[in-house]
Amino acid sequence: MDTRTALLAAAAALLVAGAVGAVAAPDALTDPRATDEPPGRIDVAGATVAPGEVRGETAELRLGTDLRHRGGPVENVTVRHRAIGSESGLLVDETTVEVGDVDAEGERTVNGTVTVEREGGYRIETVVFADGQRREQRTTRVAGVAALTPDYADTQVGFTDGSVWPTVAVSVAEAGDGTATLSASVSVTNRGDEASDDVDLRLYLRQAESNVIAAEATETVGTVRPGRTDTVTATVEVPDGYNYYIDAALFDDDVLVDETQGVANLNPRETITANETVRDVAFSVEDFERDDVGGDGADGARREGGDGASADATPGFGPLAALVALVVAALAARRRR
Incomplete structure (x- = not known):
């Protein structure tokens, strides 16, 4: 047997031995790294x-x-x-x-x-x-x-919220012939990081007692730089001698984004505030009169004077005093006999 034939026979023997070993011990060909990997x-x-x-x-x-x-x-x-x-x-x-x-x-x-x-x-x-x-x-x-603010109302421009500086300041520009021309200055602030787009400022002036809209105005709030405060002024004419609520609102593409309120006191006898009404009301007896005549106690005391006499009684002695006088006279006459 030559060398080449011997090498081929040896290779064939190794293949047969490997096949028999794989069948007898299948784990012998497993990658050892797979057994070391933990489960995921x-x-x-x-x-x-x-x-x-x-x-x-x-x-x-x-x-x-x-x-x-x-x-x-x-x-x-x-x-x-x-x-x-x-x-x-x-x-x-x-x-x-x-x-x-x-x-x-x-x-x-x-x-x-x-x-x-x-x-x-x-x-x-x-x-x-x-x-x-x-x-x-x-x-x-x-x-x-x-x-969360809806996307359609997401704007950084709003009314200034100050403790001293007024959000809505009103002054009388002109007065005469029963009317007054008011100048309303409204402060707005850009609380964002970028310059704002234009928004609309709308004002309603409501007469305090009737809530009737006496005047209205619309102004455009232009670009406000980041962190800056701007003032927008509107002029309206209203009847003189009355008090008015000034309702102010900011609209972005017809979407209400902020609102505030001020007042204009043109009646010297009566003043109002944005959150509270203070009235100078004169005392009137009619406010305490009653139509019924029955009852006693507190109701009777309101219908009587301070000394207990009836408000409708004739001045002088009452019936009880007359009865006492008759009894005293009768006793005196009996003693004389």
């Missing part, structure tokens, strides 16, 4: 909630879930979010996010959204599933959803 584990490392699109009746909540993965691959991962009313316990909205297979160790953020009504509070329940099995759960509570 996935859990929630953190959760965040942020407002999204805010509408008139509903608000969108953006949910961020941080998933932490360790060990071997985890297949078919899904994240389910449920928004449940804090007081009612009813399910308001539910969404499920498909993540898929996770094999790289570390953290990743999975984003989802739920839509809730703009009132009350909610409990957000987040559950992580792996291949249909529940792996992890996290609960987040949300309150004050009603305080």
